[in-house]
Amino acid sequence: MSGHTDPYARTEEATHVTPNTAFDDERKTRVKAQLDKVLDPCSCMSDHPISILDLGLVESIAVDGRDVEVTLLLTSQRCTYFLDINDEVRERVEALDVVDTCEVHQDTSGQIWTNDRMATEERKARRKRFHAQMEAAGVTPYAERSD
Amino acid sequence: MFNNDSANLSEEMLDSGSLVVDSVSHCFNHTPENHKHPHAQVWDDETYELGAKILPDGYVPSKEVFYRDHQPEELARLLFLESQIDYSVYHSLPLDDYFHDGYVSREKGFEFMEQNPERVSMYVDVNPLEDDAGDQIEEFAAKDGVEGIKFYPARYQNGNDLSLQLTEDAVWPLLQRVADSEVDTLAIHKFIPFATAPVRYFKPDDIEDAANSFPDLNFEIIHAGFSFVEETVLAMASHDNVYANLENTACLVNTRPRKFAKALGEMLYWAGPDRIVYAGGATALHPQPPIDGIQNFEMPEDLIEDYDYPEVTQEMKEKILGKNALRLLDKDPEQIKKDIKGDKWDQLRTERQEGNDFPAEPWSTYEAGSALASDD
Numbered sequence: 001m002s003g004h005t006d007p008y009a010r011t012e013e014a015t016h017v018t019p020n021t022a023f024d025d026e027r028k029t030r031v032k033a034q035l036d037k038v039l040d041p042c043s044c045m046s047d048h049p050i051s052i053l054d055l056g057l058v059e060s061i062a063v064d065g066r067d068v069e070v071t072l073l074l075t076s077q078r079c080t081y082f083l084d085i086n087d088e089v090r091e092r093v094e095a096l097d098v099v100d101t102c103e104v105h106q107d108t109s110g111q112i113w114t115n116d117r118m119a120t121e122e123r124k125a126r127r128k129r130f131h132a133q134m135e136a137a138g139v140t141p142y143a144e145r146s147d
Numbered sequence: 148m149f150n151n152d153s154a155n156l157s158e159e160m161l162d163s164g165s166l167v168v169d170s171v172s173h174c175f176n177h178t179p180e181n182h183k184h185p186h187a188q189v190w191d192d193e194t195y196e197l198g199a200k201i202l203p204d205g206y207v208p209s210k211e212v213f214y215r216d217h218q219p220e221e222l223a224r225l226l227f228l229e230s231q232i233d234y235s236v237y238h239s240l241p242l243d244d245y246f247h248d249g250y251v252s253r254e255k256g257f258e259f260m261e262q263n264p265e266r267v268s269m270y271v272d273v274n275p276l277e278d279d280a281g282d283q284i285e286e287f288a289a290k291d292g293v294e295g296i297k298f299y300p301a302r303y304q305n306g307n308d309l310s311l312q313l314t315e316d317a318v319w320p321l322l323q324r325v326a327d328s329e330v331d332t333l334a335i336h337k338f339i340p341f342a343t344a345p346v347r348y349f350k351p352d353d354i355e356d357a358a359n360s361f362p363d364l365n366f367e368i369i370h371a372g373f374s375f376v377e378e379t380v381l382a383m384a385s386h387d388n389v390y391a392n393l394e395n396t397a398c399l400v401n402t403r404p405r406k407f408a409k410a411l412g413e414m415l416y417w418a419g420p421d422r423i424v425y426a427g428g429a430t431a432l433h434p435q436p437p438i439d440g441i442q443n444f445e446m447p448e449d450l451i452e453d454y455d456y457p458e459v460t461q462e463m464k465e466k467i468l469g470k471n472a473l474r475l476l477d478k479d480p481e482q483i484k485k486d487i488k489g490d491k492w493d494q495l496r497t498e499r500q501e502g503n504d505f506p507a508e509p510w511s512t513y514e515a516g517s518a519l520a521s522d523d
Contacts (some may be wrong), residue, residue, distance in 0.1 A: 007409045007454045008376075042347060076346045130377045134417070137385040142419030143457055 006127040010116040016073065017058040019119050027098050028061045031068055034092040035061075041081040048129070052085060056117025059107045066100040068093055073107040073117075082106060161231070161442070165465040166480055168472035169235040169434055171369065171394040171426035172226060173251040174259065176216040184245045184303065186342050193341075194431050201398040206433040206509045217430040219259035224512035227266070227492040228499065230435035231506060232427060234266050234483060236294065236472070238334065238369075241272035244303040245342070253287075260292045265486040268476055270295035270334050275317050276302060276309070281324040288328035294476050295332035295367070296325050300353075301344035308344040312353040322357055326364050332390075332475060333357075338370040338379075339395065351378050358386035365390060365475060367424070372396040372410030383418035390475060391418075393437075393467070394426035400440030407440075408447055412456030420463040424472045433509050441468060 014021070019036065023029045036053040043050045052058060052072065062069040070089055074082060086104040093102035115123070134141075161167060177191045191214065199207050226232045237259050240251040248254075253271055260267045271287040273280050273296055287293050298318070302309045311318055313335065325333050340349050351368055358366050371379050371391030383389045391414055399407035414423055425441060427434020441464055450456050457463075473480050487493055499505035 007413065007450065042345070045347070076340050080343060080345055127377075130381070133381055134384065137381065139381075139384040139417065141417050141455075142384070143416045143455060 006123060008115050008127075009123060010120065014056075014117070016056060016117060017053065017061060018056065019053055019121075023061075025063060027063050027068075027096075030096055030098065031061050031063070031070070031093055031102075032058075034096065035070065035089065037092055038085065038088045041084055042075075048126075050118075050122055052089075054119040054122045056113065056115075056119070057085075066098065068099050068102040069105060070102065071105045071107050073111065073113050075113045077106075077108070161465060161468065163461070163465060164484075166233045166469040166473065166483060167231045167438060168425070168469040168476075169226060169230075169232040169427045169429070170367075170392050170424040170472045170475075171238050172222060172235045172429045172434070173238060173240065173431065174217040174219055174222050174255040175251055175430050176246065176248050177214045178216050181216070181246045181248055181250075183243070183247050186303075187245045190242075190245055190250070190341065197395065198432050201395065201402045202433055203401050203436050206436050208433070208510050208513075212510050212513045217255075219255050219262055221513055222259060222430055223263055223492070225429050225510075226427070226434060227263075228495060228505070228512050229433070229507045229509060230427065230429075231438050232434055233469070233487060234268075234473075234478075235427075236268045236270060236476070238270045238297050239272045240297070241274045241299055241302075243274070257290075263492075264292065265483070265490060266492065268292050268294040268478075270297045270332070272297045272299075273321075274302065275311055275315075275321050276304070280321055284321060284324045285328050288325070288330040293330060295330050295334050296328075298333065298335045300336060300348045301341075303342060303344075308342070308348075310348050312348060313357040314353040319357075322361050322364065326361050331363070331477070332365040332367055334367040334369055334392065336369045338368075338373040338375055350375050351382050354389060355382045355386065358382065358389050362386075362388060364388060367392050367475070369426075370395050371423075372399075372407070372414065376410050376413050380413045380417040383414065383422060387422075390422045390424060390471075392424050392426050394428045395432065397425050397437035397441065398428070398432060400444055401436050404440075404444075405447070408444075408450055408456075409454075411444075411459070412446060412450055412454060415457050415459070415463070416455060420466050421471055421474075423467050424475065425468045435506050435509070438468065 017032060035058055036051045038052045039049045040052050040055050057072045057074060059071040059073045089104050090102045093099055182188060195213050226235050237256040239253040239256045240249050242250040249272060256269045260269050269292055271293055273283050284296055300312050302311050313322060337349050337351050340346050354366050354368055365388050367390040369392045372393060373396045379391060383391060396410060444459055446456050446459050496505055499507060
C-alpha cells in the first residue's frame with residue numbers, strides 16, 4: 001500500500017496559475033495573493049474550504065496599467081456560483097492600491113477542469129483524507145485481501 | 148482497427164464464449180417536437196458533442212442519424228448487428244421537465260423488450276415527485292422483464308433545480324417501496340452534471356447512506372469513473388451492494404486511456420472486479436468501440452508500479468463485459484445462450500460473419516430515409 005499514493009497528482013507543468021506560479025510583474029503577484037483569499041463556495045459547504053487558487057480555477061491574470069483581467073476555468077460551465085465568485089474577486093482585487101478595475105471572465109475555450117489542477121499540497125491533503133476515510137470505514141483494499 | 152476482427156466467432160460473442168451484456172441502452176428522441184423547455188436543444192447538442200469527444204473517428208454518427216426519434220428496431224440493429232452485444236438493459240429516462248416523452252420513453256422500451264424478449268431487460272424511470280411514485284414503482288417492477296428502477300438526481304421545476312438525491316425527504320421513502328417491490332436494483336444517474344443543476348447533486352455521497360440503510364437493494368451508479376472517482380470507490384469498497392456502471396466512461400478507454408486506466412485501477416484496487424459493468428450508451432453513442440477497447444486494454448506498467456493497480460486479466464474483462472451484469476440481473480448465462488441461439492439476430496449475425504461483415508460498419512444499419520419516420 002505504500003506505493004499507492006495519488007494517481008491524480010499532476011505529472012506535467014501547470015499551464016494555469018497555481019500557488020507556485022512566479023510572476024515578474026509585482027502587481028500580478030499581489031492579485032494572485034488576493035485570489036488565494038477567495039474561497040470556492042461549494043467547498044465552504046464541506047469540512048475543507050479551499051481557495052479558488054488552490055482549486056486550480058485561475059486560468060490567467062492579465063494586467064494592463066491599472067486594469068486587471070482574471071480568467072477562471074470553473075469546475076462546471078454553468079456553475080451557479082460564478083456571480084458570487086465574480087463579485088468577491090472584483091472586490092478583493094480592486095481593493096489593491098495599484099488597481100482601478102478588475103474584470104472576471106469565464107474560460108469558455110472548451111477545456112475542462114480536472115482535479116489535477118488542484119494545488120499539490122491540497123491534493124496531498126485530500127488524498128490523505130481519502131485514505132483516512134477508507135481506514136475509518138474499515139476498508140481493506142480488495143487488492144490486499146488474502147481471502 | 149475496431150472492425151471485423153471477430154468475424155470467426157459463433158453466436159457467443161467473445162472468443163471465450165462469454166456473453167457481452169450492455170447495461171444501458173436508450174432510444175433517444177432528439178427531435179425539436181420533443182422539446183418542452185429552452186434547454187432541451189442544449190441537451191441534444193451536448194449529447195451529440197459528448198459522442199464527438201469520446202468516440203473514435205468513424206464512430207461519431209452523422210447529424211442526420213443522430214437528430215431523430217430513435218426507434219426500437221434501429222436500436223436492435225445497432226446493438227445486435229453493429230456490435231458484439233448479446234443482451235441489453237434498456238433504461239427509460241424521467242426528463243419530462245425538458246422533453247415531452249422524458250427523452251427516452253418507457254413505451255419504446257417496452258416495445259423493444261417485447262420485440263426481443265430473450266435479449267432485453269428494462270429499468271423503468273420514475274419521477275419521485277409524482278404523487279403516485281411509490282405505486283408506479285410497485286406496478287412497473289411487477290412487469291415481466293423489468294429488473295430495475297431508474298432515478299435522476301435533479302429535476303427542473305418552476306424555475307428551480309430541485310435536488311432529488313436519495314437522501315431527500317421526497318425520495319427516501321421510495322427506497323423502501325423499491326425494496327418491497329419485485330426488483331432488486333435502483334440505478335441513478337451521477338457524475339455528469341447537466342443543465343443548471345449544481346455539481347454537488349452529482350456526487351455519490353447519498354448512495355452510501357442508501358446502500359447502508361437498504362442492504363438488500365443494489366445501487367447501480369451510472370457513469371461511474373467519469374468524475375468523483377475517490378468518492379465512488381469509497382462507496383463501492385464499503386458497501387457490497389454498490390455497482391459501478393461504466394456508461395460513457397467505458398468510451399474513455401479509447402479516447403482518454405490514462406483517465407480510464409486510473410478510474411478502473413482505483414475501482415479494481417479498492418473494490419475488486421465483481422461490481423463493475425460495461426454499458427454502451429446507445430443510441431447516443433456507438434456501443435462497439437468500448438467493447439474493443441476493454442478487450443484490448445492493458446493496465447499501463449507505470450500505474451501498476453506506482454499505484455499497485457492490478458493487471459487487468461481476461462477473467463476481469465469477461466466480468467466487466469457481461470458476467471457481472473448477468474449476476475446483477477440474476478440471469479443464468481447458459482440459459483441465455485440457449486435462448487438466443489438461432490434467433491433472428493443470431494441468424495443475421497451468422498450470415499454477416501460468413502460475408503465478413505460483422506460487426507457491421509458503424510451506423511450502417513440506419514436507413515437515411517427513415518429519419519424522423521417515427522409514426523409509421
